[in-house]
Amino acid sequence: MASEIQDRPVTEKHMLEIADFIARYLSYMLGAGVHTSRVVRNSKRLGKALGVDVSIHTSQKTATLTVGSEELRLKDTRVIDIPAFPISFEWNADLSALSWAAHDHRMTLDEVRTKFDELTAKPGMNPVFVLFMVSLANASFCRLFGGDIWAMLVTFTATMIGFFTRQHLMKNKVNHYIVFIVSAFVASICASSALSLGIETAEIALATSVLYLVPGVPLINGLIDITDGHIQIGISRLVNAFMLIVCIAIGMSITLMMVKDSLL
Amino acid sequence: MIAVDILSDGLFAAVAAMGFGSISSPPMRAFPYIAVLAAVGHAARFCLMNFLGVDIASASLVAAFIIGTGSVFFGKKVFCPMTVLYIPALLPMVPGTYAYKTVFSLIMFFQEISSPGKGNEYLQEMIYNGAVSFSVLFMLAVGATVPVFLLREKANSMTRGSCFL
Numbered sequence: 001m002a003s004e005i006q007d008r009p010v011t012e013k014h015m016l017e018i019a020d021f022i023a024r025y026l027s028y029m030l031g032a033g034v035h036t037s038r039v040v041r042n043s044k045r046l047g048k049a050l051g052v053d054v055s056i057h058t059s060q061k062t063a064t065l066t067v068g069s070e071e072l073r074l075k076d077t078r079v080i081d082i083p084a085f086p087i088s089f090e091w092n093a094d095l096s097a098l099s100w101a102a103h104d105h106r107m108t109l110d111e112v113r114t115k116f117d118e119l120t121a122k123p124g125m126n127p128v129f130v131l132f133m134v135s136l137a138n139a140s141f142c143r144l145f146g147g148d149i150w151a152m153l154v155t156f157t158a159t160m161i162g163f164f165t166r167q168h169l170m171k172n173k174v175n176h177y178i179v180f181i182v183s184a185f186v187a188s189i190c191a192s193s194a195l196s197l198g199i200e201t202a203e204i205a206l207a208t209s210v211l212y213l214v215p216g217v218p219l220i221n222g223l224i225d226i227t228d229g230h231i232q233i234g235i236s237r238l239v240n241a242f243m244l245i246v247c248i249a250i251g252m253s254i255t256l257m258m259v260k261d262s263l264l
Numbered sequence: 265m266i267a268v269d270i271l272s273d274g275l276f277a278a279v280a281a282m283g284f285g286s287i288s289s290p291p292m293r294a295f296p297y298i299a300v301l302a303a304v305g306h307a308a309r310f311c312l313m314n315f316l317g318v319d320i321a322s323a324s325l326v327a328a329f330i331i332g333t334g335s336v337f338f339g340k341k342v343f344c345p346m347t348v349l350y351i352p353a354l355l356p357m358v359p360g361t362y363a364y365k366t367v368f369s370l371i372m373f374f375q376e377i378s379s380p381g382k383g384n385e386y387l388q389e390m391i392y393n394g395a396v397s398f399s400v401l402f403m404l405a406v407g408a409t410v411p412v413f414l415l416r417e418k419a420n421s422m423t424r425g426s427c428f429l
Contacts, residue, residue, distance in 0.1 A: 033288070038345065041420065089290035089348040096345055097426035104425065115429065125289045137283020140276035144306070145361050207364030216355050217288055220347070223405040224412070249367045256371050263368070 010051045010069050014109070018050045019067035019076045021113055026056065027080050028120060029095055030063060033087035035221040037228040042099040049102040050109055060236040086124075086170075087217050094119045127167055134212050135160040142208040151205040154194040158209040162187025166213070177247050184210045184251025192259045203263065206255075213248050215241045270307050277306030277356040285352025293428065294348055297338040301353035305331040309357060321399040324357055328407025335408075336415050336422075343426035346419055350408045357404055362397040366390055 010018070022043055029039045040056050047054030047067065057064040061082055068075040085091075098119060102112045138159040139152040147155065166183040191209035194202035218241040225234030256263070281302030282295055290298065309327035312318040318326075335349040342349075369390035376382040412419045 034345075035347065038347075087288040089285075089288050089294070089344070089351075093291050093294070093344045093348050093423060093426075094429065097343055097423040097429050100421070100424040100426070101429055119429070125286060130286045130289075133283040133286040135283070137280040137286075140279040140283070141356060141360065143276045144273065144280065144356060204361065207361050211358060211360045212284065212287070214355070214358055216284070216351055216358070219401065220351050220354070220405050220408070223402075224347070224409055227409060227413075249370075252364070252367055253371050256368055260371065260375070 010072060012072060012074060015052055015067065015069050015072060015074065016076060018047070018052050018109055019065070019078065021109060021116070022047055022050075022052075022054060022067060023065050023078060023080045025095065025116065026063060026065060027082050028085070028091065030058060031083045031085040032091040033085075033217050033221065034092045034095075035224045035228070036230040036233050037225070038092075038096065042096055045103050046099045046112070049099070049106065050112070058230070058233050060233060060240065088124065090122070090124075091120065094122075131160060131163055131167065134163050138208055138212050141211060142205055145204050145208060147201045147204040147208065148199070150197070150199045151194060151201040154191055154197070154199065154202075154205045155208050158187045158190035158193075158205070159212055161190050162209065163212055177243065180213055180244050180247035181251040184213055184248045185254050186251075187212075188252045188255035189258070192255055195259055195262045210248050210252050213244070215244045218244075270310060273310045274303035274307040278303040280356040281352045284355040288352070290348050290352065291342070291344065291428070293342045294344050297335075297342060297344075297349055298352045301331045301334045301338065301349060302356055304334065305353055306356050320359070320396065321403050324400045325403040325407040327357060328354060328404045329410060332408035332411035336411055336419055339422045340418070343423045343428055345422050346412060354404050354408055357400070359397045359400040362393045362400070365393040366397060369393060 025046060026039055026043045029042065030036075036058050039058070043056055043065075044054045051069070053068045053070070055066045055068075063080045063082060064077065065080060066075055066077040095116070098112065098115055101107065101115070107115075135156045139156040142152050142155040162183045165186045166179055169179040169182060187209040188206060191206045194205040199205065218237045222234045222237030222241060225231070225237060278299035281298050285295070285298050305327040308330055309323045312323040312326060313320060331350050331353045332346070335346045335353070339346050339349055369386045373383055373386035373390060376386060
């Protein structure tokens with residue numbers, strides 16, 4: 001490591017530029033829902049490739065980054081706000097690959113930065129396509145739990161309306177918890193129409209209709225973080241996921257209160 | 265008939281995994297592998313539970329372990345970190361009906377809170393369903409994470425040399 005630092009001399013100004021970039025890199029990764037040990041590992045690798053030492057402390061909404069150079073006997077510490085991006089596995093894969101590319105091909109800061117801007121500017125998935133895929137997924141999910149074809153159809157429609165609501169509320173920057181409560185309520189009230197239609201497996205349709213909301217990524221990330229020793233942020237993630245699950249339950253309870261008589 | 269059951273179970277699990285995965289926008293190249301992992305994992309759980317009489321929590325642990333191990337090998341092919349492949353593949357195994365029954369029994373418990381006999385019954389049902397959903401969720405996460413520790417070196421250099429940059 002020492003040799004790599006030496007054959008790429010770093011000036012003070014350059015070091016600050018590197019720190020700026022790494023701060024951005026790590027806030028994007030944390031914001032897009034990457035588990036902590038991967039973010040730390042990647043940022044350290046990127047720092048090493050550019051000729052600086054990197055140490056990171058993370059929490060749910062902010063991260064602290066220290067970039068240092070032994071040669072300059074200089075350290076630069078900053079606190080970074082983590083922006084709330086939608087979860088993106090694509091960024092996870094591409095930005096990880098970028099850190100390896102910087103490491104293996106000895107890219108300069110400008111090259112890495114250009115590539116980073118290119119990767120993060122890629123358009124995401126078409127929301128209409130996602131809407132269709134999610135509805136289809138929830139319908140198959142209903143089948144896995146033993147629902148018949150009519151229950152699947154009801155689930156498909158209910159999910160489509162529920163997810164559409166969620167997409168629109170998210171776009172209007174409504175509070176996260178309210179989004180979850182409202183979309184769970186909308187999806188389950190639509191699915192409860194199965195009861196009045198007299199479908200045999202109506203209860204399964206009702207049960208599955210809200211499952212597209214399950215926060216799988218923070219749940220599993222939280223557990224990975226805890227097992228990796230990042231216990232504080234792991235617990236934060238689990239609490240966050242747990243709160244969202246409670247919100248789903250609240251939204252569904254409102255529907256159940258209304259239709260409970262036809263369920264017994 | 266049994267073969268048809270297993271195949272359709274895998275097929276629906278694959279569709280469910282791809283759909284739920286698309287919420288977290290994985291790279292397009294990962295979709296086929298997510299589908300394969302989900303199908304194999306869910307079909308494995310289906311077989312364990314229906315033919316060998318394994319309980320749902322242990323069966324989920326085994327299935328999650330299969331998915332986790334598979335994601336190490338597929339991840340190298342498409343240059344994706346393991347989590348990108350296995351989180352969507354695990355989602356079809358979320359114990360939805362149990363979670364629903366937990367919430368439903370809780371509500372019914374409050375409705376019947378003044379009549380001790382019925383209230384007790386609902387409370388018991390809630391604990392039963394809650395325990396199952398919690399254990400299955402926990403087992404899923406643990407089962408898929410174990411291969412990461414067993415194959416540390418391999419799991420941490422998955423995206424090295426990616427040709428998709």
